[in-house]
Structures are given as structure tokens and as C-alpha cells.
Amino acid sequence: PKYVYEFSEGGKDQKDLLGGKGANLAEMTRLGLPVPPGFTVTTEACRRYLADGVVPPELRVQVTRALRALEDKVGRQLGDPKDPLLVSVRSGAKFSMPGMMETVLNIGLNDVSVRGLAAVSGDERFAWDSYRRLIAMFGRTVLGIDGESFVEAMDAMKRTRGVTQDVDLDANDLEELVEAYKKVVHQETGRSFPQQPREQLDLAMNAVFDSWNTERARLYRRRERIPHDLGTAVNVVAMVFGNLGPDSGTGVCFTRDPATGRQGGYGDYLPNAQGEDVVAGIRNTLTLADLAERDPGSASQLYAVMRRLETHYRDLCDIEFTIERGKLWMLQTRVGKRTAAAAFRIAAQLVDEQLITMDEALQRVTGDQLARLMFPQFDRSATRTRLATGLAASPGAAVGEAVFDSATAVARHAAGDSVILVRRETNPDDLEGMIAAAGVLTSRGGKTSHAAVVARGMGRTCVCGAEAIDVDAAARTARVGDIVVNEGDVIAIDGSTGEVFLGDVPVMTSPVAAYLEEGLDTALSGADEETAELVQAVHRVLTHADATRRLGVRANADTGEDAARARRLGAEGIGLCRTEHMFLGDRRALVERLILADSAAARSSALEALTPRQRGDFVELLEAMDGLPVTIRLLDPPLHEFLPDRTELSVRVAVGRERGEDTAAGETLLAAVERLHESNPMLGLRGVRLGLVVPGLFAMQVRAIAEAAADRIKAGGDPQVEIMVPLVGSVMELHLIRDETDGVLADVAEREGVTLDIPVGTMIELPRAALTAGRIAEAADFFSFGTNDLTQTAWGFSRDDVEAAFFAAYLDKGVFTVSPFETLDAIGVGRLVRIAVEEGRRARPGLKMGVCGEHGGDPESVHFFHEVGLDYVSCSPFRIPVARLEAGRAAI
Numbered sequence: 001p002k003y004v005y006e007f008s009e010g011g012k013d014q015k016d017l018l019g020g021k022g023a024n025l026a027e028m029t030r031l032g033l034p035v036p037p038g039f040t041v042t043t044e045a046c047r048r049y050l051a052d053g054v055v056p057p058e059l060r061v062q063v064t065r066a067l068r069a070l071e072d073k074v075g076r077q078l079g080d081p082k083d084p085l086l087v088s089v090r091s092g093a094k095f096s097m098p099g100m101m102e103t104v105l106n107i108g109l110n111d112v113s114v115r116g117l118a119a120v121s122g123d124e125r126f127a128w129d130s131y132r133r134l135i136a137m138f139g140r141t142v143l144g145i146d147g148e149s150f151v152e153a154m155d156a157m158k159r160t161r162g163v164t165q166d167v168d169l170d171a172n173d174l175e176e177l178v179e180a181y182k183k184v185v186h187q188e189t190g191r192s193f194p195q196q197p198r199e200q201l202d203l204a205m206n207a208v209f210d211s212w213n214t215e216r217a218r219l220y221r222r223r224e225r226i227p228h229d230l231g232t233a234v235n236v237v238a239m240v241f242g243n244l245g246p247d248s249g250t251g252v253c254f255t256r257d258p259a260t261g262r263q264g265g266y267g268d269y270l271p272n273a274q275g276e277d278v279v280a281g282i283r284n285t286l287t288l289a290d291l292a293e294r295d296p297g298s299a300s301q302l303y304a305v306m307r308r309l310e311t312h313y314r315d316l317c318d319i320e321f322t323i324e325r326g327k328l329w330m331l332q333t334r335v336g337k338r339t340a341a342a343a344f345r346i347a348a349q350l351v352d353e354q355l356i357t358m359d360e361a362l363q364r365v366t367g368d369q370l371a372r373l374m375f376p377q378f379d380r381s382a383t384r385t386r387l388a389t390g391l392a393a394s395p396g397a398a399v400g401e402a403v404f405d406s407a408t409a410v411a412r413h414a415a416g417d418s419v420i421l422v423r424r425e426t427n428p429d430d431l432e433g434m435i436a437a438a439g440v441l442t443s444r445g446g447k448t449s450h451a452a453v454v455a456r457g458m459g460r461t462c463v464c465g466a467e468a469i470d471v472d473a474a475a476r477t478a479r480v481g482d483i484v485v486n487e488g489d490v491i492a493i494d495g496s497t498g499e500v501f502l503g504d505v506p507v508m509t510s511p512v513a514a515y516l517e518e519g520l521d522t523a524l525s526g527a528d529e530e531t532a533e534l535v536q537a538v539h540r541v542l543t544h545a546d547a548t549r550r551l552g553v554r555a556n557a558d559t560g561e562d563a564a565r566a567r568r569l570g571a572e573g574i575g576l577c578r579t580e581h582m583f584l585g586d587r588r589a590l591v592e593r594l595i596l597a598d599s600a601a602a603r604s605s606a607l608e609a610l611t612p613r614q615r616g617d618f619v620e621l622l623e624a625m626d627g628l629p630v631t632i633r634l635l636d637p638p639l640h641e642f643l644p645d646r647t648e649l650s651v652r653v654a655v656g657r658e659r660g661e662d663t664a665a666g667e668t669l670l671a672a673v674e675r676l677h678e679s680n681p682m683l684g685l686r687g688v689r690l691g692l693v694v695p696g697l698f699a700m701q702v703r704a705i706a707e708a709a710a711d712r713i714k715a716g717g718d719p720q721v722e723i724m725v726p727l728v729g730s731v732m733e734l735h736l737i738r739d740e741t742d743g744v745l746a747d748v749a750e751r752e753g754v755t756l757d758i759p760v761g762t763m764i765e766l767p768r769a770a771l772t773a774g775r776i777a778e779a780a781d782f783f784s785f786g787t788n789d790l791t792q793t794a795w796g797f798s799r800d801d802v803e804a805a806f807f808a809a810y811l812d813k814g815v816f817t818v819s820p821f822e823t824l825d826a827i828g829v830g831r832l833v834r835i836a837v838e839e840g841r842r843a844r845p846g847l848k849m850g851v852c853g854e855h856g857g858d859p860e861s862v863h864f865f866h867e868v869g870l871d872y873v874s875c876s877p878f879r880i881p882v883a884r885l886e887a888g889r890a891a892i
């Protein structure tokens with residue numbers, strides 16, 4: 001197979017094979033942009049290498065040919081003693097994993113070629129600086145040496161020279177530093193730094209392949225739901241140099257502000273620097289405006305390229321570039337990661353600029369982003385003590401105890417605390433801490449620093465570059481003037497403004513949440529321009545989603561209040577009212593009476609006492625959803641859930657007996673608890689089984705529903721109630737319940753003198769129900785997929801236990817990339833859904849079908865439900881806007 005592609009051979013749609021970086025380098029090459037020549041080794045080669053433990057033999061040959069072509073193109077040879085070609089070796093997977101994998105620069109330098117480089121560049125300092133960088137990067141990445149060893153050697157050198165910055169070291173210093181670095185290599189590995197250029201190249205490529213499987217890379221993929229079996233591509237690129245003096249440099253920029261979406265170039269630039277210097281936050285960076293002042297020629301080349309890229313990709317692009325003695329070179333571009341707010345703003349802006357259509361705008365935003373915008377924000381009217389202001393790197397309002405290292409963040413988070421991870425700067429090893437923290441605060445680094453990029457990607461609140469704060473990780477303190485923040489002190493960070501506060505700060509509804517719940521006018525009144533622009537953008541995109549989607553969106557809601565809220569958020573009915581909460585609180589006593597009833601008379605008196613209370617609940621619900629469908633599910637959970645805990649009760653009874661108290665009542669109760677005890681209650685006496693075994697229970701609920709509907713009709717309302725039977729596995733169960741139900745409905749209709757048109761349907765939440773859906777459809781007026789139970793029973797996973805028991809291990813081993821309880825397992829559980837949809841509709845054309853499991857509000861699952869042809873999804877009220885948006889996206 002072809003494992004190596006020259007840049008001129010690929011294009012942006014080949015991310016699977018060439019990785020994101022390789023595909024876009026190829027695309028830029030084809031566009032005629034200034035990309036240094038190079039080639040990409042495919043992800044397929046990586047997968048072969050990882051599977052076999054050795055590189056495929058033909059890879060070496062293909063690399064040789066591509067390398068020779070590259071050498072011919074630039075007229076220099078890799079590591080040539082007189083005029084060496086140097087290359088960088090960069091990772092680049094299909095999905096970007098910022099900072100998670102490895103890069104080695106300046107490959108081709110050795111004890112001889114470094115002098116050649118010095119001679120041809122006329123810059124000794126530059127040559128030694130490049131060489132010391134190579135040894136450190138190669139040492140760390142390829143030879144596995146702890147990077148601190150090199151940092152220490154560098155610090156020692158700075159100390160003896162009495163300077164603070166690496167740029168203050170001269171050629172002689174750096175030459176000495178190279179010796180020191182080589183010693184480190186020898187000490188740590190027992191061998192010398194490899195002098196053979198091709199050996200350097202081959203080892204570096206393997207190291208990049210290997211870095212696919214580092215702990216932090218795996219963790220990042222789990223978190224971002226990136227499959228573990230994709231592998232990374234490797235890009236070998238002719239080096240251009242940002243460290244050739246003050247008219248050279250390197251930078252990262254965005255065509256629009258990735259935090260707010262504001263138009264105009266946004267970036268960080270570091271003169272006389274190379275590679276990771278910018279993102280690592282080693283020195284503080286300059287803005288693009290600063291660059292334009294220092295070097296107007298390069299800046300205008302850069303602005304021209306940015307415009308070109310935005311036109312070509314028709315989206316926000318992020319760019320890595322290097323300026324070598326006044327000439328601009330593009331090292332990378334991609335459609336840039338952005339905050340949720342920026343995603344909506346940019347989508348609307350691009351529509352206004354007529355660069356994309358409304359359909360495309362809808363594709364450019366996600367339900368997760370919308371959900372993020374609904375999170376609360378800090379209340380600006382509250383009194384607050386501002387500690388410092390940094391850069392607004394990733395929005396959100398986070399409050400927590402300050403911690404100064406990743407391990408403490410993880411430990412405190414596990415103990416249930418909310419923490420803010422405070423670092424001078426973050427590096428990829430802080431990933432776990434960043435995941436555990438509510439927010440991330442750094443004192444160094446720009447908006448493109450590691451902390452900022454990673455936090456934005458995972459939706460974590462982040463303030464970076466708060467330079468007023470002096471972070472001392474060893475002492476576990478952060479200092480601003482006289483104020484000292486110790487580990488455990490509460491601080492608050494505002495990722496939308498960059499502010500850092502001492503102590504707790506109250507939060508308030510976000511403008512987008514206000515819009516969604518209270519409408520456009522309320523949200524816009526008094527809003528500043530930026531907020532107004534955001535709210536308008538959300539409104540436009542969501543309105544388009546509503547006009548586009550085929551799926552209906554209903555809510556899972558059990559109370560009038562929830563129903564009213566869901567309706568404001570755009571719910572078109574209730575897809576699931578779980579009636580069990582109506583058996584809790586002060587009604588528990590009645591349920592206990594029902595369970596303990598030892599005669600038909602006692603039972604029916606308990607049921608009769610429950611009926612009016614249930615009816616009241618239903619009236620409220622039907623009123624809140626007047627004119628819209630309301631699906632009420634008959635009781636589902638096992639009865640023992642309404643009784644006291646078995647252990648507790650037996651202790652209580654035993655103690656009472658010991659004390660000689662009258663324990664008769666307790667003992668009766670205990671007997672009932674024992675009788676109802678089950679080892680696997682989730683698979684036990686629940687749902688329709690209860691209805692068939694506890695006489696009168698379902699009939700009581702049906703009566704309450706019918707009477708509530710009658711009440712509403714008489715009050716002039718338009719109740720659209722539907723009755724749903726849970727956990728059906730056989731059509732026979734449903735027939736039996738229907739016989740009872742139809743009788744009650746007819747009886748109530750006659751007694752109340754109203755016409756009741758109440759469909760009775762069933763949940764499909766057992767594999768047997770899915771597989772016999774054709775038969776079940778004979779007795780069901782509608783289907784609603786209970787994908788929680790369907791997942792539980794299809795996989796044989798206990799809903800209540802497995803997530804804690806072994807899901808982490810399963811996610812780690814790649815059995816799945818996300819819990820199947822969160823995102824529907826389309827291949828397995830989804831197959832059951834497909835079968836049921838097909839068979840159900842074949843038996844009863846036009847049979848109405850929805851889903852009311854948690855998956856109904858999960859973005860990816862919504863697309864699946866659209867595709868299999870359900871009529872609606874039903875989810876918790878908070879997820880309604882997300883489902884509306886995703887249903888719209890699914891329909892495009």
C-alpha cells in the first residue's frame with residue numbers, strides 16, 4: 001500500500017488517511033499558499049506499526065523516495081555537513097488532539113552539520129540554538145528522558161550567565177548547553193545522542209506513532225469520544241526557522257476571535273522563537289497588532305493568507321505560522337476550535353456575509369454548545385473582590401477551592417469538592433486535573449496556550465495569562481500583592497471576562513437560558529451589544545432548526561411546573577410522565593396501606609384514597625400542556641421501593657422487641673418487605689407485571705387519568721392525554737391491561753357525560769417487545785421506546801450498578817467510546833429499535849412512535865432516531881432546546 005503522500009498529492013477531505021494536519025497542509029499546498037515542502041506518512045502505516053510492533057518494510061523505502069524528492073526540491077540533503085536540510089516530524093491525527101502527541105524539530109543536525117548550518121545562515125547562535133532544541137525534544141520524546149533534566153541544565157546555564165531569558169544566551173553559551181544536553185542524554189540512556197540524520201528521522205517517526213498510545217492521549221480521546229483505533233499520521237516537513245533573529249518568529253492565530261467570534265485576526269506572536277515556545281507560554285507573546293508594527297510586510301502577508309483561508313474553508317480557521325527573515329510560512333491550518341458563543345455568532349456572521357447558507361449555519365453548531373450556553377453565569381450586581389484579570393480563554397462561571405497540581409485536583413474532585421486548578425501554565429500532563437477541575441486558571445500564556453486550547457475543547461471554564469498572580473506550585477500558594485491564596489481557599493473565575501475573584505460569587509441565569517425560557521424580547525432588553533448578537537444568533541439558528549426538523553420534541557415531565565417550563569422551552573407535549581413520584585411523600589402511607597391490605601375491601605379503600613390525589617396531579621399537567629399530547633405512564637417501579645429499607649426496618653423491629661415495645665405493626669411491615677424483596681428488582685415485579693399482579697392498581701390510575709381529562713373538558717380545556725403501559729414483553733400482557741383499561745375509560749366517559757378519546761400504547765423497552773413488535777402493535781395505539789431499559793436488557797448491564805463497577809475499564813479498553821446509557825448503541829440496541837419500527841409499522845401503518853429514554857436528549861442519538869423514522873423524541877426539559885437543534889441538524 002501507499003504509505004507516503006507528498007503534500008502536493010493530498011487534500012482536505014483525506015483526514016482519515018492523512019490526519020487533519022496532513023490533509024490541510026496538502027490543501028494549502030494546492031491553494032498555492034507558502035507551505036514548506038514535505039510529505040505525510042499515513043495513519044494506516046501507524047496502525048500497522050502499532051499492531052505489528054515494527055514498521056512495515058515498504059514504509060522505509062517509500063520514506064526514502066519521498067525524502068529524496070524533498071531534498072531535490074530544496075536542493076539540500078538531510079543533515080548535509082555543509083548545508084543541511086533539516087526537517088520537523090509532527091503528529092497529526094484525524095481529530096485534533098492539541099498537545100497530546102509528539103513533535104520533533106530540527107532533525108538532521110549533528111556535531112558536524114550544526115557548523116554547516118552556522119556557516120550558511122551566517123548565524124552561529126541560531127545554529128546552536130536549533131541543535132540544543134533538537135537534543136532536548138528528541139531526548140524527551142524519543143528517548144523518554146524527563147524534560148526537567150534539560151530545563152535544569154538550561155536554568156543552570158542562565159544562572160551562571162546571570163540572565164533570565166533563553167534569548168539572552170549567546171552562541172558560546174548555547175554550544176556549551178549542547179554539551180550539557182548531550183551529557184544528560186548519555187547519563188539517562190547510556191548511549192550518545194544519535195548522529196545519523198536518517199536514524200534520527202526514523203526514530204522520531206516511531207516515537208510519534210508511539211505517542212498515540214500515551215496515557216494522556218488515551219485519556220483525551222476518551223473524554224472527546226475519539227476512537228482508540230484510528231492512529232496518527234506523521235508529517236515530515238522541511239524546517240523553516242523562526243529563531244533566526246529578531247526579524248524571524250513564530251505564531252498562532254485565528255481568523256476570528258475564537259472566544260467571542262469577533263471578526264479580525266486574533267493571535268499570539270513570539271519573535272526569535274521556534275515551535276512550541278508560543279503555546280508553552282515560555283515568554284509572553286505579542287499580538288498581531290504588535291507584529292504589524294514591527295514587521296508590516298510579514299503581517300500583511302499573513303492577513304492576506306487568513307482572508308484566503310476563510311474564503312476557502314468558509315469558516316474560522318486557526319493557523320500556525322513561522323516568519324523566517326521576513327518571509328511568511330504556513331505550518332498548519334484547520335477549522336478552528338471555538339467557544340459555544342463564538343460558534344453561534346460566527347455561524348450567523350457567515351450567513352450575513354453570504355459565505356454560507358442557513359442550513360450550513362445549522363450544521364456549524366451543536367447541541368452540546370447550546371447546552372453550554374444555558375449554564376448560569378456570575379451575577380455582576382453582587383459585591384465581589386477582584387483579585388486579577390487575565391484573558392477570557394474559555395467561558396463559564398466556575399467557583400471552587402484553589403489547588404495547585406493536577407493530582408490534588410483529581411483527589412479533591414473525587415472527594416466531592418469543586419476545585420479550580422491554578423497553574424503558572426499547564427502542560428499536557430495536567431489533563432486529568434483539568435478534567436477534574438471546575439475551572440482552570442493560569443498566570444502565563446495567551447489565548448492559544450495549551451490551557452486555553454484544551455479547556456475550550458472540553459468546555460471547561462478557563463482564565464489564562466493572569467500575570468498579576470504569582471503562582472508558586474511548590475508552596476501551594478498564589479499571590480497578588482499582599483493577598484495570598486492558599487490551597488483550599490475559594491476563588492471564582494469568569495471565563496467570559498477573564499476576571500478572577502476571591503471567595504464565592506453568586507451565579508445567575510445566562511442570557512441564552514433567559515431567551516429560551518422567556519423569549520427574545522426579555523432577553524434582549526438591557527443586553528449589551530455582544531450579548532444581543534449572541535442571543536439573536538441562537539434565535540436565528542434555532543428558528544431555522546424548528547422549521548427544518550421532522551422530529552417532534554416532547555418533554556419528560558411529571559409535574560405541572562416542569563410541564564410549563566418545558567413548554568416555554570419549546571416542548572410540543574409530554575412524552576413521558578412517570579407517575580411514581582405521585583406515590584411518594586405523604587402518599588407513602590397510603591401506598592403502604594395498599595401493599596399491606598389483607599382483604600379486597602382494605603385494598604380498594606387504599607386505592608380509593610389515592611385516586612383523587614392522582615387526579616389532581618393529572619389535571620395540573622393537562623392544564624399546563626393544554627392542546628398538546630401528554631403521555632402518562634402507569635406505575636413502573638417495584639413496590640418495595642415505596643417501603644422502608646429492609647435492613648433498617650429489621651434493626652428497628654429487633655431493637656423494639658429487645659426493649660419490650662409493641663412491634664406488631666413493624667413486624668407486619670417487615671413481613672411485607674421480606675415478601676417483596678428481590679435480588680434483581682430491575683428485572684423483577686415492576687411495570688405491567690405489577691398491573692397484572694396487584695388488582696386494581698392500574699385501574700385506579702386509569703380512572704384518575706380519565707377523570708382528570710373529563711374535568712379539563714368540562715373546564716373548556718383540550719386535554720390530549722395518552723396512556724402508556726411499561727415493560728411489556730408479550731402482546732398478551734397488553735391485551736389483559738387493555739381489557740381492564742377500556743372498561744374503566746368507558747365507565748368514566750359515561751358517568752361524566754363526556755367523550756373520551758384516549759389512546760393506549762406501550763413502551764418498547766425489552767428485547768422481546770422489539771422482536772415481537774408486529775404482534776404488540778395489534779394491541780397498541782402507539783409505541784414509545786424506553787431505551788434505558790432496552791439498553792440494560794439488550795446488553796445485560798444493570799442500570800444501577802455497572803457504571804460504577806466497570807464502565808471506566810470498558811471505556812479505557814475501547815469496548816465503547818461512550819456509555820451506551822448516554823449515547824444509544826446504534827449497532828446493537830439500535831438494531832432492536834429498527835426492527836420494532838419496521839414490524840410495528842408493517843402491522844399498523846402510520847403507528848405513532850417516539851422515544852422517552854435518556855437518549856432522547858442526546859445529540860448523537862437524536863440523529864439516529866431521526867434516521868430510523870421516529871415521530872418524536874422526549875427528553876428532560878433542560879435538554880429540549882438541544883433536541884430541537886439536533887433534530888434540525890439531523891434533517892439536513
Ligand code: PEP
Binds near residue numbers: 787
Ligand atoms: C426507559 O426505560 O427508557 C424509560 C424511559 O423508563 P424508565 O427510565 O423510567 O425505566
Ligand code: MG
Binds near residue numbers: 726765786788789
Ligand atoms: Mg423503563
